[in-house]
Amino acid sequence: MNGNYSSFDEAFDMLLTEAAVKADENIGMNLNEPAEKPEFSAEHEQRMARLFEHERRKLLRRKIIKYSSRCACVLFAAVIVAATGIFSVDAWRASFLNFMSGVQKENTDYNFDDGENQYYFDGKLGIGYIPEGFEITKNTQIEESMFLKFENLKQYFDLIVSDINGDFSIDTEGEVIENLDLNGIEAIFAYRDNIKILIWNDNSYSYTLYGNIDKNELIKIGKSVKNDEKYQK
Amino acid sequence: MIAFFMDIKSDDDREKVIRLYANYKNLMYSEANNILKDHHLAEDAVHDSFVKVIKYLHKIDESNVPRTRNYLVIICRNTAKDILRKTLPLNNDENTSDEISFEEAGRKSDTLDIVLHKESVRELAKAIEDLPEIYRDVFILRRVEGHSREEIAQILNISVEAVKKRLTRAKQIIIRHMNRREIV
Numbered sequence: 001m002n003g004n005y006s007s008f009d010e011a012f013d014m015l016l017t018e019a020a021v022k023a024d025e026n027i028g029m030n031l032n033e034p035a036e037k038p039e040f041s042a043e044h045e046q047r048m049a050r051l052f053e054h055e056r057r058k059l060l061r062r063k064i065i066k067y068s069s070r071c072a073c074v075l076f077a078a079v080i081v082a083a084t085g086i087f088s089v090d091a092w093r094a095s096f097l098n099f100m101s102g103v104q105k106e107n108t109d110y111n112f113d114d115g116e117n118q119y120y121f122d123g124k125l126g127i128g129y130i131p132e133g134f135e136i137t138k139n140t141q142i143e144e145s146m147f148l149k150f151e152n153l154k155q156y157f158d159l160i161v162s163d164i165n166g167d168f169s170i171d172t173e174g175e176v177i178e179n180l181d182l183n184g185i186e187a188i189f190a191y192r193d194n195i196k197i198l199i200w201n202d203n204s205y206s207y208t209l210y211g212n213i214d215k216n217e218l219i220k221i222g223k224s225v226k227n228d229e230k231y232q233k
Numbered sequence: 234m235i236a237f238f239m240d241i242k243s244d245d246d247r248e249k250v251i252r253l254y255a256n257y258k259n260l261m262y263s264e265a266n267n268i269l270k271d272h273h274l275a276e277d278a279v280h281d282s283f284v285k286v287i288k289y290l291h292k293i294d295e296s297n298v299p300r301t302r303n304y305l306v307i308i309c310r311n312t313a314k315d316i317l318r319k320t321l322p323l324n325n326d327e328n329t330s331d332e333i334s335f336e337e338a339g340r341k342s343d344t345l346d347i348v349l350h351k352e353s354v355r356e357l358a359k360a361i362e363d364l365p366e367i368y369r370d371v372f373i374l375r376r377v378e379g380h381s382r383e384e385i386a387q388i389l390n391i392s393v394e395a396v397k398k399r400l401t402r403a404k405q406i407i408i409r410h411m412n413r414r415e416i417v
Contacts, residue, residue, distance in 0.1 A: 016407070019357030020376035021300075026362055027373075028299025031306055034263035044276040048254060051280065055287055056247045 094121065119224075120148070125161060128224030131217050150211075157211025157218065161227070182222050191215065198222045246290050253293065254283060257305045264306050265313035274320070278313040285312070285388050292378055304378060307370045311389045353411075360410040368403035371396055 086092045118130035122139075130150060134157070138149035144163035149156060180187045180198070187200035196218045197210040209222050258279055265278035285308050286293070293301055364372060374380045374388065375396075382400075386393045 015353055015357055016361075016404070017376050019354050020361055020373060022354065022358040023361035024303050024373050024377045025297075025299045026358065028301070028303035031260060031299075031302050034259055037259055038262045038266070038272075038275075040258070040262070040276060041273075044280065047280055048283070051283060051287075052247055052251055052254075055250060 124227065126224075126226045127159065127221060128226065129220050131213065131221070155211065155213050157209065157213050157221065159221075159225070160208040162206050162208075180219065182219070187222065189215070189219070202227065246287075249290060249293075249295065250283065250287055252295065253286065253301070253305065257302060260302065261305055261309040264309050268310065268313040269317055274316055275313070278309055278316055281316070282309040282312045289378075289380070289384070289388070292380070300377070303373065307374060308388060310366070311370060315390045356411060357407065360407045363410065364403055364406060368399050368406060371399040372403040375400055 086096050120127040133152040134150040137151045140147040146161040148159045177190045180189050182200050185200050190197040194212045199208050261279050266275035269275050374385045382393050382396045385396045
């Protein structure tokens with residue numbers, strides 16, 4: 001519609017459309033069926049039947065695509081909701097990632113900070129308390145022994161877990177030694193220079209926890225160590 | 234959620250096409266045979282017409298029999314002309330006796346008087362019915378069936394430019410017709 005299209009042209013156009021509908025119906029009413037019914041060939045009827053069948057298959061394909069698209073949308077929405085739920089809960093997140101990465105076989109570890117407490121769990125060994133700011137920097141397993149190292153900028157602590165039948169000894173010369181209770185287990189605490197050592201066993205494994213961190217922190221870490229069961233916070 | 238899946242309508246398009254074929258195949262064949270004068274070509278025209286009909290099935294209101302009838306006949310007639318063009322390539326649409334030159338169609342007239350006359354719709358309808366088929370078909374497909382110019386070009390197997398020209402000429406012929414009938 002250009003700038004010169006007057007309102008009368010518009011009114012005329014509307015009349016034309018109205019008249020066209022009337023004319024169309026008049027023409028249709030005056031169309032007569034042929035006096036003689038034509039006889040269509042068998043080949044033609046087959047061709048028409050194929051055309052209609054093709055249309056049916058096209059409709060079916062369209063339906064399948066429509067349904068599949070809608071199912072895909074619903075599935076996608078469900079995955080998003082499930083993923084949001086799983087990753088919002090630390091325990092679920094850990095379990096999911098452990099499952100995906102095969103952490104129980106490969107000794108992969110995840111260290112999550114829930115804002116209150118960091119912890120370590122590798123499917124067999126769990127450390128329920130890791131002081132803030134510490135990160136695992138070494139994780140070595142040799143036969144039945146495991147060595148873990150945690151560090152921050154200035155401090156560290158190491159945990160050695162060994163088969164109880166193996167030999168392990170430490171030089172306690174010049175160290176302050178005391179006996180402690182660690183979750184009902186008798187533990188030995190030793191201190192020399194700036195290094196604190198905590199040793200205990202649970203009749204399956206022997207544990208040696210040492211580092212230059214505060215004594216109370218070391219004991220807290222020691223008390224949080226669990227083995228051979230899924231870590232429970 | 235259920236409504237999300239239940240929104241798929243039970244599509245009976247195939248049944249609709251079969252009904253249209255059953256009800257109008259004879260009429261369409263007759264129209265095509267009048268043009269092609271050949272039984273097999275007329276069958277081809279009916280088949281090819283329904284390929285087009287299927288594409289625009291949603292535009293067909295079966296309950297309006299006269300309109301459906303005319304719509305199918307328009308498609309079939311033009312399909313038949315198209316087949317005729319292919320079999321007789323020199324029979325160019327632009328040179329048929331139905332063609333009216335741009336000059337004969339008349340210059341643009343004042344539409345005011347036509348609009349003001351109370352008998353205009355009836356007379357306009359008559360003018361449209363009297364249009365040569367070459368213009369009437371395009372005019373009805375555009376004005377009544379609401380096809381776009383591109384769709385009309387596809388249905389009639391002509392260029393979009395040809396569609397535009399025919400629509401313009403149809404309107405001019407109608408105005409000239411109205412002026413000659415001394416409505417104004």
